[in-house]
Structure formats: C-alpha cells, structure tokens
Amino acid sequence: MKLYKISTLLFLCLSTPSWALSNDTEQPIYIDSDNQELDIQKNIVTFTGNVILRQGSIDIRADKVVITRPNGQDGQETIDAYGKPATFHQIMDDGKPIDGASLKMRYETAIDFLKMTDEAILIQEGSEIQGNVITYKIDEQRLVAESGKTKRVTTILQPKNLNKK
Structure with a gap:
C-alpha cells in the first residue's frame, strides 16, 4: 500500500497538465557544435563536439x-543525444523547470516519446527519479522508470514545504 501511495504521489509530482511550454515544438531548432556531418542519401545529420540544441525552452547539451x-x-525525426552525461533542461507552462541527464537520450518526434538510457535521472522541483532507463510518453503523460541489473529505481520526493522556500 505504501508503494502505491508513493507511486501515486510521484505521478502527481511529475505529471502536470503540461510537461513543457506548449509552443516549444512549434519553435525552430538551433544547433551549435564543433563539427557537423550530413549524409544526404540517408537523411542523417551528425553533430559532434560540445553540441548545444535549443528549441523554445528546450536546451540539450551533449557530446x-x-x-x-x-x-x-518532415515531422518524423529521431534525435539521439550521447554524452557523459547528455543533459536537458526545459521550462513547463507554469514556469517550473525540469532537468534530466543520461548517457543516451532518444526523442522520437512523430510519437512524442523520450527515452533516457544508462544512469538516467529526472529532476523536478528537487524531487528526482533515477534508473537505468526512464521513458516518457509526452502526449499521454506516462512515465516509466526501470532498474538495471545491479541498481534499483530510486525516487526522492521533496516535501511541499521545501519547494515553497
């Protein structure tokens, strides 16, 4: 029963009416990097070296x-980010930030699906989820965290009073 209450509380903490600013995905994408390689036939662009990707309030940093x-x-893009770790920051409609990091991130634009793999962590208002894999189906506001072979999923919830300070 206690696990159910914690899971419910976690769900309420991390699923607000809007995950991010409503118009982020309607904004242009800006990418800065040390290098860029384009494979026109395969429709693949690879950015390497201190990569910074911005779209609206979205900010991704990766190697x-x-x-x-x-x-x-168009609209079917898959974005894979790799780093030690790769990080992202985003502002929600209510003005509150959400931050994440993992060694690999994959975002599938056509289905609004984010997958963070290897040492994944998601932080919102001091509360956090850590796991081997964290997936988030944005349009359904469904988050799943999975453990690895040697570690379990860890969740840290901050009391509301702490967040008001």
Whole structure:
C-alpha cells in the first residue's frame, strides 16, 4: 500500500497538465557544435563536439547528437543525444523547470516519446527519479522508470514545504 501511495504521489509530482511550454515544438531548432556531418542519401545529420540544441525552452547539451529523418519525412525525426552525461533542461507552462541527464537520450518526434538510457535521472522541483532507463510518453503523460541489473529505481520526493522556500 505504501508503494502505491508513493507511486501515486510521484505521478502527481511529475505529471502536470503540461510537461513543457506548449509552443516549444512549434519553435525552430538551433544547433551549435564543433563539427557537423550530413549524409544526404540517408537523411542523417551528425553533430559532434560540445553540441548545444535549443528549441523554445528546450536546451540539450551533449557530446554527440544524431538527427535522422526516415525517408525525408518532415515531422518524423529521431534525435539521439550521447554524452557523459547528455543533459536537458526545459521550462513547463507554469514556469517550473525540469532537468534530466543520461548517457543516451532518444526523442522520437512523430510519437512524442523520450527515452533516457544508462544512469538516467529526472529532476523536478528537487524531487528526482533515477534508473537505468526512464521513458516518457509526452502526449499521454506516462512515465516509466526501470532498474538495471545491479541498481534499483530510486525516487526522492521533496516535501511541499521545501519547494515553497
């Protein structure tokens, strides 16, 4: 029963009416990097070296970012970010930030799906989830954290009074 209450509380903490600013995905994407390689036939762009990707309030920092557009279809992009760790920061509609980090992140634009793999952590208002894999289905506001072979999923919830200071 206690696990159910904690899971429910965690769900309420991390699923607000809007995960991020409503218009983030309507903004242009800006990418700065030390190097860029384009494979026109495969529709793949690879950015390496101190990569900074920004779209609206979204800010991703990584060692390498690979953007794939299958069959050249707009709106079907897959963005893979790699780092030690790769990080992201985003502002929600209520003005509160959410931060994450992992060794690998994958975002599939067509289905609004984010997957963070290897040493994944998600932080919002001091509360956090750590696991081997964290997935988030944005349009359904469904988050799943999975453990690895040697570590369990760890959740740290901050009391409301702490967040008001």
